[in-house]
Amino acid sequence: MRKEEDFLAWYTGIVEKAGLTDKRYPIKGMNVWTPYGWKAMRLIDEMTRALCEERGYKEVNFPLLIPETEFKKEEDHIKGFGGEVYWVTHGGETKLDIRLLLRPTSETAMYPMFALWLRSHADLPLKIFQIVNVFRYETKMTRAFMRVREIHFFEGHTAQRDFEAAEAQVREDMEIWQALARELALPYLINRRPEWDKFAGAFYSLGADTITPTGKTLQVATIHHYKDNFAKPYNITYEDADGTRKHAHQTTYGMSERLIGAIVSIHGDDKGLVMPPAVAPVQVVVVPILAKGAKDEPLEAARQIAAALKADGLRAEADVRDIRPGAKYYEHELRGVPLRVEVGPRDLKEGTVVVVPRDTGGKNVHQRTRLKEAVREEFEFLRERMLAKAKRVIDDAVRAAGSVGEIKSHAGVSVIGWCGDEACGQKVEAEAGTHILGTLEAGELPAAVTVPSNCLVCGKPSAKPTIAGGTY
Amino acid sequence: MRKEEDFLAWYTGIVEKAGLTDKRYPIKGMNVWTPYGWKAMRLIDEMTRALCEERGYKEVNFPLLIPETEFKKEEDHIKGFGGEVYWVTHGGETKLDIRLLLRPTSETAMYPMFALWLRSHADLPLKIFQIVNVFRYETKMTRAFMRVREIHFFEGHTAQRDFEAAEAQVREDMEIWQALARELALPYLINRRPEWDKFAGAFYSLGADTITPTGKTLQVATIHHYKDNFAKPYNITYEDADGTRKHAHQTTYGMSERLIGAIVSIHGDDKGLVMPPAVAPVQVVVVPILAKGAKDEPLEAARQIAAALKADGLRAEADVRDIRPGAKYYEHELRGVPLRVEVGPRDLKEGTVVVVPRDTGGKNVHQRTRLKEAVREEFEFLRERMLAKAKRVIDDAVRAAGSVGEIKSHAGVSVIGWCGDEACGQKVEAEAGTHILGTLEAGELPAAVTVPSNCLVCGKPSAKPTIAGGTY
Numbered sequence: 001m002r003k004e005e006d007f008l009a010w011y012t013g014i015v016e017k018a019g020l021t022d023k024r025y026p027i028k029g030m031n032v033w034t035p036y037g038w039k040a041m042r043l044i045d046e047m048t049r050a051l052c053e054e055r056g057y058k059e060v061n062f063p064l065l066i067p068e069t070e071f072k073k074e075e076d077h078i079k080g081f082g083g084e085v086y087w088v089t090h091g092g093e094t095k096l097d098i099r100l101l102l103r104p105t106s107e108t109a110m111y112p113m114f115a116l117w118l119r120s121h122a123d124l125p126l127k128i129f130q131i132v133n134v135f136r137y138e139t140k141m142t143r144a145f146m147r148v149r150e151i152h153f154f155e156g157h158t159a160q161r162d163f164e165a166a167e168a169q170v171r172e173d174m175e176i177w178q179a180l181a182r183e184l185a186l187p188y189l190i191n192r193r194p195e196w197d198k199f200a201g202a203f204y205s206l207g208a209d210t211i212t213p214t215g216k217t218l219q220v221a222t223i224h225h226y227k228d229n230f231a232k233p234y235n236i237t238y239e240d241a242d243g244t245r246k247h248a249h250q251t252t253y254g255m256s257e258r259l260i261g262a263i264v265s266i267h268g269d270d271k272g273l274v275m276p277p278a279v280a281p282v283q284v285v286v287v288p289i290l291a292k293g294a295k296d297e298p299l300e301a302a303r304q305i306a307a308a309l310k311a312d313g314l315r316a317e318a319d320v321r322d323i324r325p326g327a328k329y330y331e332h333e334l335r336g337v338p339l340r341v342e343v344g345p346r347d348l349k350e351g352t353v354v355v356v357p358r359d360t361g362g363k364n365v366h367q368r369t370r371l372k373e374a375v376r377e378e379f380e381f382l383r384e385r386m387l388a389k390a391k392r393v394i395d396d397a398v399r400a401a402g403s404v405g406e407i408k409s410h411a412g413v414s415v416i417g418w419c420g421d422e423a424c425g426q427k428v429e430a431e432a433g434t435h436i437l438g439t440l441e442a443g444e445l446p447a448a449v450t451v452p453s454n455c456l457v458c459g460k461p462s463a464k465p466t467i468a469g470g471t472y
Numbered sequence: 473m474r475k476e477e478d479f480l481a482w483y484t485g486i487v488e489k490a491g492l493t494d495k496r497y498p499i500k501g502m503n504v505w506t507p508y509g510w511k512a513m514r515l516i517d518e519m520t521r522a523l524c525e526e527r528g529y530k531e532v533n534f535p536l537l538i539p540e541t542e543f544k545k546e547e548d549h550i551k552g553f554g555g556e557v558y559w560v561t562h563g564g565e566t567k568l569d570i571r572l573l574l575r576p577t578s579e580t581a582m583y584p585m586f587a588l589w590l591r592s593h594a595d596l597p598l599k600i601f602q603i604v605n606v607f608r609y610e611t612k613m614t615r616a617f618m619r620v621r622e623i624h625f626f627e628g629h630t631a632q633r634d635f636e637a638a639e640a641q642v643r644e645d646m647e648i649w650q651a652l653a654r655e656l657a658l659p660y661l662i663n664r665r666p667e668w669d670k671f672a673g674a675f676y677s678l679g680a681d682t683i684t685p686t687g688k689t690l691q692v693a694t695i696h697h698y699k700d701n702f703a704k705p706y707n708i709t710y711e712d713a714d715g716t717r718k719h720a721h722q723t724t725y726g727m728s729e730r731l732i733g734a735i736v737s738i739h740g741d742d743k744g745l746v747m748p749p750a751v752a753p754v755q756v757v758v759v760p761i762l763a764k765g766a767k768d769e770p771l772e773a774a775r776q777i778a779a780a781l782k783a784d785g786l787r788a789e790a791d792v793r794d795i796r797p798g799a800k801y802y803e804h805e806l807r808g809v810p811l812r813v814e815v816g817p818r819d820l821k822e823g824t825v826v827v828v829p830r831d832t833g834g835k836n837v838h839q840r841t842r843l844k845e846a847v848r849e850e851f852e853f854l855r856e857r858m859l860a861k862a863k864r865v866i867d868d869a870v871r872a873a874g875s876v877g878e879i880k881s882h883a884g885v886s887v888i889g890w891c892g893d894e895a896c897g898q899k900v901e902a903e904a905g906t907h908i909l910g911t912l913e914a915g916e917l918p919a920a921v922t923v924p925s926n927c928l929v930c931g932k933p934s935a936k937p938t939i940a941g942g943t944y
Contacts, residue, residue: 024585025534025535032533039531060505062504063503069498070498087561088559091559
């Protein structure tokens with residue numbers, strides 16, 4: 001499995017070999033979450049929950065099915081999704097009076113309820129989220145976690161007093177993303193999508209884009225400002241302090257199982273996954289090293305060490321199977337367990353353990369008495385190295401481009417100048433065969449990139465760096 | 473809201489007033505889980521997860537949609553569900569080649585994968601579970617949590633070496649149920665369903681039935697032994713130690729959001745819900761009592777007490793809103809918060825707090841220094857009182873019946889003698905207008921019930937008590 005030689009073959013193999021998913025389910029693009037993958041996804045979900053709840057979001061769960069009549073209330077939205085929803089037409093043998101669709105996202109399910117819930121300004125902000133399955137009838141080639149037809153999805157929805165309050169919510173959602181990205185060790189650029197690529201019904205859309213080793217970008221989070229675009233057709237109004245009725249302004253925040261795809265793509269190596277410690281299903285595996293003819297002390301010590309780490313709140317396991325250590329190492333490396341702790345006869349004598357981080361494979365000797373602290377330090381060092389490594393990939397992939405020719409000659413992501421006019425933007429896309437991901441709102445460009453100051457097409461001034469590249 | 477006078481009106485009102493659900497979603501029988509209800513459900517899910525994982529079950533997540541072709545492989549099963557599934561016929565504008573159905577339960581989604589996963593006896597037992605939404609096109613009257621069209625569902629599925637191993641799994645699943653029922657303070661009878669009422673495709677079915685205050689039974693958990701009934705059509709085989717290929721024997725375990733319905737029905741009172749401490753979204757609310765013109769000390773003390781309880785792992789909140797304590801009490805009682813802690817100027821002077829359990833409303837004075845311990849003791853006493861109270865309801869509802877007339881004259885549940893012959897059983901059902909829930913496998917009958925020893929119809933000996941009653 002050579003990641004550098006054939007990234008797609010590597011990716012396709014590793015997601016199944018490491019136990020994240022099983023793609024043999026008899027519907028294309030609908031895969032089975034096997035225990036290891038599902039646990040990782042659930043750990044990401046738990047982190048997201050905590051970050052949202054700290055900020056006053058409440059978790060809800062809406063029905064999966066949406067009546068066609070509700071779905072069609074917001075015109076741009078139906079245009080954006082109409083061609084790719086699954087339709088339920090029958091219950092048993094009975095043809096339904098009104099067709100039902102499987103949610104592709106839940107605006108049109110939630111907002112009729114928002115209209116009922118929202119009465120006065122005292123109810124604002126209204127901040128809810130749900131973690132559910134959504135559906136898209138994809139016609140493009142599917143790929144595990146990246147492009148699937150049933151998607152594990154996080155969606156946060158808020159109603160706010162006015163435009164400015166919605167702007168503040170967008171900033172808060174960006175903070176949530178940043179906190180999550182830090183723990184997942186994912187570098188990103190937050191781009192404000194061009195008008196022609198914003199979410200169906202949005203006033204504007206921000207996308208958090210990460211970059212995979214192929215140089216393609218992967219959208220891993222989106223934050224939308226809806227203004228009152230949905231509030232009007234769904235009649236989401238409140239009575240303001242002065243007694244007038246006003247439409248709420250709304251925002252949403254979306255993420256999906258693509259985060260797993262990003263973790264696999266960006267952190268994985270030829271040996272397998274490298275899981276960020278915060279979401280690793282197994283954070284530490286303790287392996288006893290038995291000298292020839294040795295007694296069982298290392299076995300017992302491995303069990304004790306794992307138990308002590310577990311009691312301390314870590315996801316630790318002792319691997320006491322009667323197979324060669326090498327076979328164990330192979331398996332734990334494949335699954336990306338962040339730290340391996342080895343304990344052998346010599347360690348027992350000296351009161352030490354050997355800690356092997358997944359990325360370096362180095363052997364770090366620690367005192368057994370302060371192992372808990374050492375593990376947490378090693379996690380933090382590992383996370384930092386993972387982020388630094390991922391940033392180096394981005395440094396290689398991102399270049400400034402001053403012309404269509406320069407965009408085309410570079411397989412990665414280009415930073416261009418753009419005046420902001422749609423005509424110039426569309427021209428760049430058409431001629432360079434690229435996508436304009438938008439103007440940079442947050443995230444770090446490589447230090448070596450000199451941002452062009454004029455539009456690539458018309459030469460007018462370019463206010464912000466504009467990012468262009470291939471997308472998944 | 474008088475529970476005794478009009479149970480259904482009380483139930484219908486309370487589920488919305490207490491914030492468990494919103495039934496105004498525009499599809500009948502598909503309701504919105506509002507934050508409080510969803511939190512309670514998630515807490516039940518977490519407890520179920522822990523109980524399953526301790527016993528070697530692994531969590532997975534299967535696709536929602538099942539191809540019609542897979543669904544039809546097991547004949548009895550399709551007969552059982554064929555009339556009440558939702559059908560997806562189109563993706564976008566495209567008519568699908570093979571219709572897809574929304575899972576009503578996941579046997580037919582999972583078992584083609586079991587056939588791929590299972591190779592040798594070393595892979596056994598295979599024990600997985602998932603917590604997902606399932607769908608039934610109900611034509612009967614719907615009721616929140618009790619009978620809905622989108623159901624929040626737990627399903628455990630196992631493959632075992634042989635019939636006996638599957639029997640042992642059934643017993644383990646009963647243990648899981650018993651542990652959960654204990655924490656939810658739900659009394660139950662586990663009944664082995666008669667042949668004509670077993671699950672579609674099962675060899676036999678056990679149902680855990682609880683009894684609501686109306687005297688009707690509510691099935692809250694089911695455990696099925698499938699023998700090799702699914703293993704044969706889905707080709708789930710393994711190579712045994714002797715080299716022969718054998719069909720696995722299978723079991724399943726199901727529970728749903730009905731557990732919330734049972735908690736509401738059985739524990740609630742005229743003031744609102746009474747939540748079992750283990751799954752109460754808020755376990756303790758701390759209310760400051762401010763004497764007229766008093767200083768802010770009780771406010772600050774309430775915050776500190778709540779923070780200390782939270783730090784100890786409890787779901788505690790301080791209610792420091794500037795409204796009358798009575799208004800707070802009303803709300804917390806409606807939501808069934810197990811314990812209210814009051815702290816006023818006198819408590820501050822004496823180093824005490826007043827703990828008010830939701831059920832008795834009594835005022836128990838505790839030393840503030842040992843509040844954590846006191847809260848856990850009060851939880852346990854509360855849980856025991858809830859169970860005892862629920863058992864008294866069952867004592868009133870369950871009676872022995874020696875004739876069809878005695879069954880008919882009694883609104884609740886009857887314990888009858890039954891020889892086990894289908895003809896006799898069907899006759900009882902038809903003539904008494906009741907359902908035979910099955911023969912008693914576990915759970916306690918009221919002490920006052922004398923179990924009839926002969927079949928109600930034919931007079932032949934009755935080996936086990938047989939339970940008959942109305943069902944939800």
